[in-house]
Amino acid sequence: MSNDENARGGLPAQMRRGVLEYCVMALLRDDERYGFELVRELAQVDGMVTSEGTIYPLLSRLRRDGLVETRWRESPSGPPRRYYRLTGPGVRALERFRQEWARFRATVDQFIEEERSEPIS
């Protein structure tokens, strides 16, 4: 873990990467989007995407794992775009993550909040 990752607020890169794909999947649950759109939305949240180019291998992996499907659509400006959308298994995987995440967040909060409420003697 490098020093400047700690400077970014203490969230290790591995953790960001781990949740990033679920954030991508969440964005694809109700709407289909193409890569550029996805990156733009994710980039709105500071620090969510450190390397925009990595979205594409991530999407490719989701596709290979059967969690997203794609289709081509004509674009008004330029070559056809590849649109991504969650598959059935993808929706289920996302739901499972959501429950896990809620539990995880509650657990971490417990520790973090406890830390804060303990007076330092």
Add this chain to the structure above:
Amino acid sequence: MNPSADELVQQYLRGLERELRGLPRSRRSELLEEVREHIAAALAEMKSPSAADVRTLLERMGDPAEIAAEAGSRIAHRPARAGLVEVGALVLLPLGGLLLPVVGWFAGVILLWASSAWSSRDKLIGTFLVPGGLALPVFALFMVGGETCAGVEVRDGRTGALVQANEQCSGGPSTSVEVLYFGGIIAAVVLTLGSAMYLALKLRRSSSTAQPV
């Protein structure tokens, strides 16, 4: 878009292509195309991007090494199949030529290249080490010869009875050539079996758990 900005983009894409060299060609070109289009779309949104703008954009795209790492990081999670295609290739490459000359080996080559379990480099090794598989050395084994032998009969001049019968052989390869010849046959057998084992090992390795990034 001024030339230096375009050159920056080309440089970046070239660097990315280099980093992606470990990927199968279809994945590599697909990824490159997606990144290229992304950059183009981003630039199209800017009114007249300066070289500085392009630099910022490329930085946001990320280090090509990082993109390549992301692309390769779960490559082992692919259901690496020792499926029918792979088993067929492993069997036909060494032995196919023995069952059905040329065609049998060639079928093995087709299966080899059709499979997605091996990299292009491995496929090249499987094809050219040794072309024809075991058929070639086995065939060569039966080709040994080239000497002509003639029977020589010595008969008694008077009675015509057979006194001696010899076989005289002449021609044919000298000893050193024979040694080389058989050496070559053995080498071909070793190389053929070796490359088949290499492919089998590569198959097993790619089906193990994910490699750490």
